Amino acid sequence: MDREAHGRLDALQRDPYPLYELARRTPGLLHVAELDAWLVARDEDVREVLRRPGDFSSGNALRPDTVPSPAARAVLDGGFGGRPVVVTADGARHRELRAPIVRGLSPARVAAVLPYAAERAAALVDGFVKDGHVELMSAYARRLPGEVVGRLLGLGPEDVPAVVRGGLRAEELLFRPLPEDEQVAAARDMVAKQHLLDACVRDRRARPREDLVTELVASLAPGDGELTLDQRHEIVGHLQNLLIAGHLTTTALIGNAVLHLLRHPRQWELLCAEPDRIPAAVEEAARYDSVLQGFRRITTRRVSLAGTQLPAGAAVFVAFGAANRDGARHARPDEFDITRDPDRHLAFGLGAHSCPGGQLAREQVRLTLEQLTTRLPGLRLAADRAVTMRPTMIHRSPEALHLVW
Ligand code: HEM
Numbered sequence: 001m002d003r004e005a006h007g008r009l010d011a012l013q014r015d016p017y018p019l020y021e022l023a024r025r026t027p028g029l030l031h032v033a034e035l036d037a038w039l040v041a042r043d044e045d046v047r048e049v050l051r052r053p054g055d056f057s058s059g060n061a062l063r064p065d066t067v068p069s070p071a072a073r074a075v076l077d078g079g080f081g082g083r084p085v086v087v088t089a090d091g092a093r094h095r096e097l098r099a100p101i102v103r104g105l106s107p108a109r110v111a112a113v114l115p116y117a118a119e120r121a122a123a124l125v126d127g128f129v130k131d132g133h134v135e136l137m138s139a140y141a142r143r144l145p146g147e148v149v150g151r152l153l154g155l156g157p158e159d160v161p162a163v164v165r166g167g168l169r170a171e172e173l174l175f176r177p178l179p180e181d182e183q184v185a186a187a188r189d190m191v192a193k194q195h196l197l198d199a200c201v202r203d204r205r206a207r208p209r210e211d212l213v214t215e216l217v218a219s220l221a222p223g224d225g226e227l228t229l230d231q232r233h234e235i236v237g238h239l240q241n242l243l244i245a246g247h248l249t250t251t252a253l254i255g256n257a258v259l260h261l262l263r264h265p266r267q268w269e270l271l272c273a274e275p276d277r278i279p280a281a282v283e284e285a286a287r288y289d290s291v292l293q294g295f296r297r298i299t300t301r302r303v304s305l306a307g308t309q310l311p312a313g314a315a316v317f318v319a320f321g322a323a324n325r326d327g328a329r330h331a332r333p334d335e336f337d338i339t340r341d342p343d344r345h346l347a348f349g350l351g352a353h354s355c356p357g358g359q360l361a362r363e364q365v366r367l368t369l370e371q372l373t374t375r376l377p378g379l380r381l382a383a384d385r386a387v388t389m390r391p392t393m394i395h396r397s398p399e400a401l402h403l404v405w
Contacts, residue, residue: 005034006065006066009391013293015389016293023319027307028307038310038316039322040305040316042306044329046323047323047350049316050318050353050354053094054300055303060088060296061087065174068173069180071180071183071184072173072180075187081233083233085097097220097238104216110360117148124140124143125375129376133403136403138400140368141251141254145254146167149247152246153243154214162193163196166194167193167240169190201232205227216235249291250364253282253291257368258368258369258401259289260289261369262380262381263336267339275370277338281338281369283345285365286345287330288324291394292349292395293319294318297315320346321347321393324346348361380404
């Protein structure tokens with residue numbers, strides 16, 4: 001994709017809502033050149049695609065927007081991964097890859113990590129509570145989720161910053177038009193993270209522990225012999241995908257929830273006065289400005305959707321974020337309202353690939369809002385710092401969130 005096309009995609013990603021509105025009003029499906037796909041925008045149609053995984057394959061779900069340069073690719077060749085992961089797999093292979101993740105994110109596992117999450121949330125707020133101002137994304141939102149998912153997997157806390165950095169850099173390299181030298185630097189960060197995960201995987205094979213990495217290794221490579229290179233590629237790719245799915249998304253929802261609450265000060269005040277409303281506020285933030293705006297699917301055969309005939313091999317962009325603003329499903333869809341009756345939104349997907357980490361994410365946003373409403377009820381957006389959204393369809397969030405109190 002050239003720079004001009006990237007500019008158009010950027011503008012669309014920073015504010016996709018007018019396009020969604022047009023697509024919902026247009027009979028059939030709308031083909032969107034910037035997305036290089038048919039846009040599925042109505043709640044009803046999004047649900048239909050998600051319920052027909054046999055007709056709409058996830059094989060292209062993570063298709064990058066940019067192709068790394070030859071120099072960056074040469075660096076990536078020294079790393080791990082490049083195998084199908086849970087989010088891009090279909091059918092029986094998908095079920096095999098998903099089962100250990102669902103077990104690893106069970107309600108009991110999530111409950112077990114919550115005391116740590118609560119302790120870290122409080123400690124991160126301790127770090128800035130006396131300052132009178134903070135940039136929340138860097139001081140808090142980009143830190144808590146990585147620490148929590150790292151703990152759940154069994155990574156050492158010292159390894160978490162490199163893992164989080166590697167995840168951010170993977171997103172930049174595959175979805176942003178970076179200059180050559182930055183591409184190479186991003187690829188190096190990704191590869192450093194992959195080697196760190198590989199060392200962890202081999203260590204758990206040799207010395208099993210009571211942690212999720214050990215379980216994933218046992219589940220993807222049964223037995224206790226030395227792992228083959230192919231198995232190492234597969235397990236590291238799987239871990240990398242799980243980590244990125246786990247931290248970048250939650251980071252973004254923390255940012256969006258705080259942003260929209262503070263843009264609606266009366267709702268913030270209501271939340272401070274009535275903290276029982278926090279879970280509903282989390283759901284409304286997830287619906288109103290969805291982090292994962294959409295993922296791709298590719299048709300496996302000729303299909304008809306919303307009256308549009310699609311040939312086999314057609315790319316569709318399944319817009320959870322558009323469905324969540326569909327007036328046919330949600331009353332006053334463009335209003336942020338934490339008092340609305342929670343109706344089933346699609347921010348965490350639906351069906352075979354629905355998010356197995358939704359509860360873990362919700363709990364972290366809940367803990368965050370509990371901390372901020374009780375300790376900093378006078379929180380406001382800094383008046384002199386305009387908020388810009390990051391240009392991404394997969395981790396929609398503010399670039400930075402300057403707050404004062
Ligand atoms: C606010 C936070 C989150 C949001 C908005 C979110 C959203 C989603 C959505 C919409 C999907 C479905 C994708 C599809 O249909 O192709 C998904 C899948 C997935 N999510 Fe999440 N997620 C979040 C947090 C998490 C966390 C904390 C974890 C794990 C620690 C996680 C792990 C996964 C995995 C592994 C998948 C793939 C499942 C599959 O393909 O079967 N997510 N997520």
